[in-house]
Amino acid sequence: MDVVSPDLNSILPDEIMDTEAMAMEEDPPAETPAPSSHSAPEPAQVPMETEVPEIVSLCPATTPTQKTEALTTLTATDSTLCSITTGTQLVVTSSSSAGPKMATGTATLTTTQPSSPVVGQSVAKLSAPFTPTSPANHQLIINKVAADGKSPSTAALKQERQKLLVTGLSKLGQPIVLALPNTWSKPATSQGTGGDVKPQPAQFKVVSAGAKPVIGVQAVSSANQLLGSSSPLQAQQLKTVQITKKPPVSTAGPMITKLIITKALNNKGLTSQATVTPVVTGRVLTQSTPVTPPRTITIGETISTTPQSLSSSSNSSKVAISPLKSPSKVTVAAQPPNSPQKPMAVPLNVALGQQILTVQQTTSTSPAKAGSSQSTAQTVKPVQTVAVGGVNTPQFKTIIPLATPPNVQQIQVPGSRFHYVRLVTATTGNTVQTANTSTTTNPTTIQPAKPMVMNTAAVRMSVPLVSAQTVKQVVPKPMTSSAQVVSSSQTQQRLIMPAAPLPQIQPNLTNLPPGTVLAPAAGSGNMGYAVLPAQYVTQLQQSTFVTLASSSGFSTSSSIQTQARLPLNGLSPVETTSRPRKPCNCTKSQCLKLYCDCFANGEFCNNCNCVNCFNNLDHESDRLKAIKACLDRNPVAFKPKIGKGKEGESERRHSKGCNCKKSGCLKNYCECYEAKIMCSSICKCVGCKNFEESPERKTLMHLADAAEVRVQQQTAAKTKLSSQISDLLTRTTPAISSGGGKLPYTFVTKEVAEATCDCLLEQARKSERYNQPQVMAERLILEEFGHCLRRIISSAAKAKSDCSINC
DNA sequence: GAGTTTGAAACT
DNA sequence: CAGTTTCAAACTC
Incomplete structure (x- = not known):
């Protein structure tokens, strides 16, 4: 995962480099320098000012053909941008609040392979110099518009009519340099063709050298936010990803930097683009000082921004730091995608100022989750796509060429003209992000297959764009809304609630126990709904289907049917359902505290040895209160602690980290060890031996492996024997049965x-x-x-x- | 199986 | 947020 081209790294502050290194640790393949498949010119071209220039690296290999003066550099590399279809304009506007002036620059992208509407790689170059002007608002807007559209502010289009319009300057007044990779491959097919886009995995990294720390990143879908991209075509709707850079409260100056990337699609069916709906907003974790360890950027909804996301692990106070623990290390929480596809979390590092924000992108989106109801087998393409849009605005399409091949992938749904954007943010802590879906339309039906993003322990945001045909609306309710459908892509949480507000106890719906379903509770009094563990629902589905009544008129059947087997704590549905959970032995907690594993896992006690158990339907009211209490203490109490990263268990991370003192983190007392993951920088353990190079750990691993091998051998032998016996019996059955x-x-x-x-x-x-x-x-x-x-x-x-x- | 150890959760 | 207590699981004998 290469966020920034290696060359650029050389000019980055140590903090950034460290962070990046850390990030790379988590992504083994990334340990190698940025994919060199695209010849990346050198960093030398990036001007090194007293401050690190703001860099938006869209592609690994970039050669800023333009300008050295630029303090703000937009670097586009690689395939991601390639996904930009023919005739697209890229408008980048940078403004700084410091100055009233708005700088505008125009860059024209030229493609070597012009005409082919279908495929081919095209090389885009930034040919137009930027016109440096004083900063205004520090806003960067990359706008991609339809090819045939005419942008008033843009230069003539090349053969393929791809344009890159860059306007604005960095806050420091330096011009923005947008560097596009020498080889800018286009999507296999243009939008109109509807073919698959085969972008190479790309990474997107934004490095901001601005003096002011970045506070937030916002991804916003708003047609209004398009700057200078208004083309007549604009029957098209736009999706905009807006990255907002805000100064910390403590910092003086209202410096705000926004990066807005919008792409307009040629949607003929589109009637209006007037809809200005911030669909998705991203958050950026920032640090107030450049010296501080890099933070993770979480992209989510702006409204959902919480202090949590801003918190960073405080490692400095640790007495003992395991080898893996580095204060500067950015831990990327991993999520357990249960999609059949191999989960791939691609961290995107965005360095703003001297900070590195890590955005983790996952390709875990299963086809179904990708959202499109189209029956065609959706294939996750290795193209980084950042698509943010309202569900009701399917035409919007946003592509952020992010990417480094191994890490970033663009999700392309065959047959679908829309790109699916998945933004995953890696956070050092338990950053929990919720992406609210704001839609301007009234909810009618819930389409479970097109979940809005929901993040879990590993902050993840995925907002599939729903094609017009299949669009059913997602309930545009705020987090506090009583009625909403929240489906976490992999984490196992899917709530179905009536539109009518629940009286009294209303736990944080997004943080209920995994798979929790609100269903009419028989004996819950006026509460009206019972919180049912997913497992329980599963059981009920076997016999009596749980009635998930909803006065809202939601069509819940599909959601309900799919929610019961959601993964739990990183385990696949199969694992969760097939794994016989250990019975609890609670005696004093009434199984209504997190001490109780059953309760903590959102399950009812069943065949347990507990005493005075209240974790059942008979005590639903108490149980609901207990859930609420837990959520009050910890909003993410019921979220999986172990998130799964990209590949393999080694990528998983404990969202909170352990706090072991005596066990050396090599006993099951340690949650990390128990989860078979290594401790990370977020752990507060002392004398940790649960790290990669630990000899003790290796020994245990070897023993465990040996034991496992033995078990497997025994199992295989038993299986074979059983098979032989069975076969023998089968062969002899006729004779035996006849003669006995x-x-x-x-x-x-x-x-x-x-x-x-x-x-x-x-x-x-x-x-x-x-x-x-x-x-x-x-x-x-x-x-x-x-x-x-x-x-x-x-x-x-x-x-x-x-x-x-x-x- | 009883007793001890351990660390997360809960509490102050 | 830190320190303490409670709790149940993990572990030992």
Whole structure:
């Protein structure tokens, strides 16, 4: 995961580099320098001022063809941008509140492979110099508009009519430099073609050298926010990703930097773009001082921004820091995607000022989650796409070319003309982000398959753009709203609630126990709804379907049907359902505290050994109160502690970190060890031995592996034996069933006996016919009987012999 | 299986 | 936020 081209790294502050290194640790493949597939020119071209220039790195390899004066550098590399379809304009506007002036610059992207509407790589160059002006608002807007659209402010389009318009300056007044990669591959197909875009994974990194720390990043979908991109085409709707840079409260100066990336799609069906709806906003975790450790940027809704996201791990106070623990390390929380696809979390590092903001992008979006109801098998494409848009504004399409191949992927749904944007933010702590979906439309039906993003322990934001055909609305309720459908992409939480506000106790809906479903509670009094653990719902679904009544008119059936088997704590649904949960033994907590694993996992106690258990439907009211109490103490109490990262368990992270003192984090007392993950910088453990290079840990791992191998071997042997026995029984069943005994006797069937008797009778008749004496007749009959027996025995022996060979 | 140890959760 | 208490699981014998 390369956020910034290696060259740029050299000019970055140490803090940034450190952070990046950290980030790379989490992403093994990223440890190598930025993918060099795209020849990346050198950093030398990036002007190094007294301060680190603001850099928006869209592609790893970039050569800012323009300008050295720029303090703000926009670097676009790689395939992500390539996803920009033909005839798109990119408008970048940077303004600073410090100055009233608005600088405008125009860059034209030229493509080497122009005409091919379908594919081909095109090289885009930034040919137009920026016109430095005084900063205004520090706002960067990258606007992509339809190819055929005419942008008043943009220069002539090239063959493919891709334009890059850059306006504005950095807060320091330096011009913005937008560097596009030499090889800017286009999407396989233009929008109109509807083909798949095959962008290479790209990373997006924004480095801001501004003196003011960045506080927030916002992704906003707003047509109004398009600056200078208004083209006649604009029947198109736009999706805008807005990154806002705000100064910390403590800092003087209202410096605000926004990065808005918008892309207008050619949607003929589009009637109006007037809709200005901030659909998704992103948060940026920032630090007040450049010296401080880098923070993680969380992209989410602005309204959902909480202090939590701003908090960083305080490692400095730790007595003992494990090797993995570095104060500057940015921990990327991982999420357990349960999609069939391999979860890929791609951290995007955005460095603003001297801070590095890490945005983790995951491709975990399952096709279904990607949102489109289109039946076509959605394939997650390795193209970084940042799409933010209202559900009701399917036409909006935003692509942020983020990307470094290994990390960033763009989600492309075949057959869908819309890009799906997934923004995942890695945070050092438990940053919890919720992305609220603000839609201007009235909710009618819930479309579970197109969840708005919901993040979990690993902050993740994914906002699939819903195609017009399939758009059903997502309830535009604020977090506090009583009625909303929240589906966490992987974390297991899906709530279905009535539109009518719940009286009295109303827990934080987004943080209820995993899989919790609100259903009409039989005995919950006026509460009206019972909080049902997903597992319980699953059980009920086996027999009696839980009635998830909703007066709101939501169509909940589909959601309900899918919610029951949501992953839990990083475990796949299969794991959660098949894994027999250990019965609890609570005695004093009434199983209504987080001490109780059942309760903590959002499950009802079942076959437990607990005493005075209230964790059941009979005490739903108490249970609901307890849930609320837990949520009051910790809003994310029921969220999975272990998030899954990109690949493998090693990528998983404990959202909170352990606090072990004596166990060395090598016993199950340690939550990290128990989860089979290594401790990270967010842990506060002392004498930690649960790190990568720990010999103790390796020893344990080897032992565990050996034990596991033995178990597997035993299991395999047992399986084989069982199979053989079963096969043998199958083979011998006919004989056994017919004869019911040892092989020779199994041949004495009724038919054989009758035949034998016939032979004996025939011999008797023959003797009678020849008037033989009775003695002789008896003798002959006995001899015939002997012959029959010999034949039977011979046949049996032969059959046994054959069986032995076959078996 | 009883007793001890441990660290998260809860509490102050 | 830090220190203490409570709690249940993990561990030991």
